[in-house]
Amino acid sequence: MENKRRDFLKTACAPVVFSMFGITMLEACSSGDDDDLVMDTANNGGDDDSSEGSSINIDLSSSDFSDVSEIGGWMNYTGGKMLLLRISETEIRAFSNVCPHAGANNQWSHADSKFVCGNHNRSFNDDCSGSGLQMTCYTTTIEGNTLTVTR
Numbered sequence: 001m002e003n004k005r006r007d008f009l010k011t012a013c014a015p016v017v018f019s020m021f022g023i024t025m026l027e028a029c030s031s032g033d034d035d036d037l038v039m040d041t042a043n044n045g046g047d048d049d050s051s052e053g054s055s056i057n058i059d060l061s062s063s064d065f066s067d068v069s070e071i072g073g074w075m076n077y078t079g080g081k082m083l084l085l086r087i088s089e090t091e092i093r094a095f096s097n098v099c100p101h102a103g104a105n106n107q108w109s110h111a112d113s114k115f116v117c118g119n120h121n122r123s124f125n126d127d128c129s130g131s132g133l134q135m136t137c138y139t140t141t142i143e144g145n146t147l148t149v150t151r
Helices: 004-010 012-018 064-069
Strands: 038-042 056-061 074-077 082-088 093-097 108-111 113-115 122-127 138-143 146-150
Touching: 064 074, 064 082, 082 108, 093 146
Parallel strands: none
Antiparallel strands: 038 056, 056 146, 074 082, 082 093, 093 138, 108 113, 113 122, 138 146
């Protein structure tokens, strides 16, 4: 019996095992490969594409971004480490997908002008303003089918 338990613990995804013991999960088991959805990354401030001062250009005509083609549409773009929300034909807001309360980035929902972290049910306004604990909001521009996000 002890060997079966030991084998299970060696091969199970660590967050699943931790959750069985009541330890908060910060990220789920996943290996998203969304990096090919980015047209061009101009890094002006470090080695990581999520560093401050970097820009990411996204091809909105890609079917991978169809969730933000309609006003009110949103998506968790894990490859770019951000949440995207279509406000109008000319505006898409971009936020860090890392929860400012618990650090999770994988279980988001959006309703009533709020993003809700599914790991602990805390909600955050989607208006890039306000006081208190807020999500990091990035500067965005749209030219044709290209969304540029500057961190």
